[in-house]
Amino acid sequence: MRANVWSGRNTVQVENVPDPKILNDRDAIVKITSTAICGSDLHLYDGYIPTMKKGDILGHEFMGEVVETGRGVSNLAVGDRVVVPFPIACGQCANCRNELYSACENSNPNAGLAEKMFGHPTCGIFGYSHLTGGYAGGQAEYARVPYADVGPMKIEDDLTDEQVLFLSDIFPTGYMGAEFCEITGGECIAVFGAGPVGQFAIASAVMLGAERVIAIDQFDYRLEMARNKAGATDTINFDADPDVVEQLKVMTGGRGPDAVIDAVGMESVSGHAPLQAIERLKQASRQETDSGAALRDAILACRPGGIVSVIGVYGGLMDKFPMGALMNKGLSLKTGQCHVHRYMKPLYEHVKQGHIDPSFVVTHKLGLGEAPNGFETFKHKEDECVKVVLKP
Amino acid sequence: MTENSSAGWPRPIDSILHGATDYTVGATLVTMFPRLARIEGTRAARQIRIAGAVHAGYSALTDYPLGIVKAIPYRAHLAIDAIGALALAATPFVTGQFRRGRDQWVPHVALSAFELSSLALSDPTGRGDYKADVEAVRRANMEDPARKIHEGGLAVTPGAAATNGGATAAATA
Numbered sequence: 001m002r003a004n005v006w007s008g009r010n011t012v013q014v015e016n017v018p019d020p021k022i023l024n025d026r027d028a029i030v031k032i033t034s035t036a037i038c039g040s041d042l043h044l045y046d047g048y049i050p051t052m053k054k055g056d057i058l059g060h061e062f063m064g065e066v067v068e069t070g071r072g073v074s075n076l077a078v079g080d081r082v083v084v085p086f087p088i089a090c091g092q093c094a095n096c097r098n099e100l101y102s103a104c105e106n107s108n109p110n111a112g113l114a115e116k117m118f119g120h121p122t123c124g125i126f127g128y129s130h131l132t133g134g135y136a137g138g139q140a141e142y143a144r145v146p147y148a149d150v151g152p153m154k155i156e157d158d159l160t161d162e163q164v165l166f167l168s169d170i171f172p173t174g175y176m177g178a179e180f181c182e183i184t185g186g187e188c189i190a191v192f193g194a195g196p197v198g199q200f201a202i203a204s205a206v207m208l209g210a211e212r213v214i215a216i217d218q219f220d221y222r223l224e225m226a227r228n229k230a231g232a233t234d235t236i237n238f239d240a241d242p243d244v245v246e247q248l249k250v251m252t253g254g255r256g257p258d259a260v261i262d263a264v265g266m267e268s269v270s271g272h273a274p275l276q277a278i279e280r281l282k283q284a285s286r287q288e289t290d291s292g293a294a295l296r297d298a299i300l301a302c303r304p305g306g307i308v309s310v311i312g313v314y315g316g317l318m319d320k321f322p323m324g325a326l327m328n329k330g331l332s333l334k335t336g337q338c339h340v341h342r343y344m345k346p347l348y349e350h351v352k353q354g355h356i357d358p359s360f361v362v363t364h365k366l367g368l369g370e371a372p373n374g375f376e377t378f379k380h381k382e383d384e385c386v387k388v389v390l391k392p
Numbered sequence: 393m394t395e396n397s398s399a400g401w402p403r404p405i406d407s408i409l410h411g412a413t414d415y416t417v418g419a420t421l422v423t424m425f426p427r428l429a430r431i432e433g434t435r436a437a438r439q440i441r442i443a444g445a446v447h448a449g450y451s452a453l454t455d456y457p458l459g460i461v462k463a464i465p466y467r468a469h470l471a472i473d474a475i476g477a478l479a480l481a482a483t484p485f486v487t488g489q490f491r492r493g494r495d496q497w498v499p500h501v502a503l504s505a506f507e508l509s510s511l512a513l514s515d516p517t518g519r520g521d522y523k524a525d526v527e528a529v530r531r532a533n534m535e536d537p538a539r540k541i542h543e544g545g546l547a548v549t550p551g552a553a554a555t556n557g558g559a560t561a562a563a564t565a
Contacts, residue, residue: 010404183554184554185551185554203547203548204553206548206550206551207548207549207550207551207552207553207554208551208553208554209550209551209553209554221537221541224541224542225540225541228541228542228544228545228546229540229541229544229546229547229548230546230547230548231546231548231550269408269457273411273457273458273459273460274415274458276408276412276457276458277411277412277415277416277458278412280408280409280412281409281412281413281416284409284412350552350553353552354549355548355549355552355553356547356548356549356552357547357548358547359547360540360547362535362540363535363537363540363541364529364533364535364537365533365534365535366529366532366533366534367532370528370529370532372524373524373525373528373529373532374529375524376524377524377526377529380524382524382526382529383526383529383530383533383537384537384538384541385537386537386540386541391534
């Protein structure tokens, strides 16, 4: 089969690789009909996530048709149309039973590696380095899905792939970020980053009843999508005015937003030239893995007693984390890799009821063979690229 | 997609990393470098301090992400870098100070070599390792980005999840 593989920093290529096979009773093989390039794939592409190996198949957002099942998979049948959540979860460990699927204790065969980095292992993740299990990803014609009796969700209506594909990751991730903000109606929420996850965080905050949602980014076209499609009420382009904290205060009568969502993560950039220079040098020389430009502003801008929700991906260590501001303002910090399984069905209901059309983020739909160009176009924000879907 | 730039070799330094290097090198030349090179108090030290200050100065005036007053185009900045590097290397030989010892010309030549190497690895478009064929992407794209972003109304119903009591309630409904 053909698959998009990591071939070193800033290089991916579509190659012929062996077809996946059933290895365990709880496996299924899915013929992929749609798969997407995630913003977090760029962290692999840019070389910020360790333990990638040449030839690793990328991709953790995918859906398709079941073509084979193991003997232990009774809930799926050949021919079923399914969306596959990016965390691989056994469904039986203590964390899975508590719906903390992205902290599954059994699905990561390289748990020791992750435990050294984070204190406890993470779950396995499709196509996301050997730190998360070294599983082959979904930017391919076929994928093996472990624990297929737990993860994949059947799609039994005529919604398009693009309307349900993002239930695999970015819609639940954005929704979880908004849910962390404890929106009861009338709040002001600031969202750092108007990439695909940021767009869904904005849309989710709007769905949950936030009165005001402020989108922050450096690209006008992404801010326009946030306003036109996701429902942001205000926007800030920090390229035009880098003092985001001050702007947020001015917009909120000096008080600050009730909650702030960081949908940027480890490669955030600052609009302040000297700060960006220092951050870029520290990352380039590996003095830190995670840039704190967005998270620092998020913490400094949030009103006292407010909530800072972090759904952008961080991988290791950050310099100059403003613990003093977090503590002295009494902020709550909520974060995590999304427990996708928990959100798939409820959000699918919202899609079916027409509350949201997740396909609004798709600006590029390409053949699998165009994956290398898709990565570059997405990374460099060319051609007004927000989200790339690949068709194997 | 090609792995190398049009120059025939990889040019991975984008305009942000180039700018960060500009300011760091400029500050180092003005402050620590003369002492580290053991030329403090000499004419060579003054020349290198001036070079560092000028470098940081026109960097601040460059139209790249780390520029403060974006007056000089990035390509012009790179041209000034090249001319400045060659001028710095030539200075000890023009003034004749190279006769006073190796420490009066080696720092100039070494800094010039560093600058020219950095230039060789800097992408003049400022995009660093960008290597996609945008036209091919446009031809292959089955979507219309402009339409998706700029046309049509909201893709979400405000308050829809609040009405239903959130995601969990929708699941159990």
